[in-house]
Amino acid sequence: MSIEIRNIKKEFGSFTALGNVSLDVPSGELVALLGPSGCGKTTLLRIIAGLETPDSGSIHFHGEEATNRDVRERQVGFVFQHYALFRHMTVFENVAFGLRVRPKKTRPSDAEIHRRVHQLLSLVQLDWLADRYPPQLSGGQRQRIALARALAVEPKVLLLDEPFGALDAKVRKDLRRWLRRLHDELHITSVFVTHDQEEALEVADRIVVMNQGKIEQIGSPQEVYDNPASPFVYKFLGNVNQFYSRVDQGQAHIGNIALNLNEHHTVQNSDALAYVRPHDIDIYTEQNGHPALQAVVSYIHAAGPLVRLELQPVNEADIIEAEITRERFRELGIDQGSHVYLRPRSVQVFLEGNTSNAA
């Protein structure tokens, strides 16, 4: 079932939590709402669920107006960060709950409930825990059971609010892969709230980046990562270095370095902010006649597959972060305090006046 969100506004007192948000979630997609704390993700999710009413705007499920439809009629399943399971019920009964409370007319038989619950427990790979009680489960197991419980009522839409937020990094990573596989199997239209960019990039078909009650960009993980629409998105989706630059006829000038751009060919001498990802910076120990920025290596983080360098430019205050392979690091033979030359390999610029969204 697709979801169409049109011009949603929501205020809490004088605070605008959502200012005119529109979004289409195509049927069967897994969409992540990504943004910093307080940007309105949960409010939007609660409005889709029917747990919150918008001040204006409308929600449609598969083209049908649902703005005033009761939460129970929306056929949505929820998984929240702390969606406490019923402590006094077994895992089996927790998952069966949504089916048992149905009106008699639509309630499945005991045998059918038994079949369906075991099918769902197999799906989340926890059939062997059916007789346990929630306090006897790990956090990750509890969230998988919460998901099985949400799926039991065969929702048309699945809404997940930071479902793995309370779990440690390793379990979180396993569960997000597992959720992706599950979604590929079931294809239920799903909206997933997270403030973790890595999680959104790994799990979602599409990412909706939000900031201060507004949508900054909608796109596939690769689109938003490779072509951020604003400085905010650039900074939010990973580490980035910011340089003051001048754009002139398709070239960005940073210090004495000129870099070719794919755009801005007709722009003349405009101030701009230039953004460079740490892995897009080349480092040399000799200048070799090419324009470069001079810097001193101020810190080396060598744990992990890449070596991260903090570089103090000679003429500027802001530290530059660079990432190079271990092999390149060995080739360079540099230490803390070494003098180096650096040159951005690729850059994205936002012209002065287009940078108001910078975080």
Ligand SMILES: Nc1ncnc2c1ncn2[C@@H]1O[C@H](COP(=O)(O)OP(=O)(O)OP(=O)(O)O)[C@@H](O)[C@H]1O
């Ligand atoms: N019932 C409420 N009354 C007043 N303000 C609220 C209410 N619910 C949310 N807000 C405010 O609206 C803003 C958006 O909240 P929301 O929970 O949607 O943010 P979020 O992006 O989900 O953040 P987080 O990641 O921290 O959960 C916040 O500033 C929050 O304080």
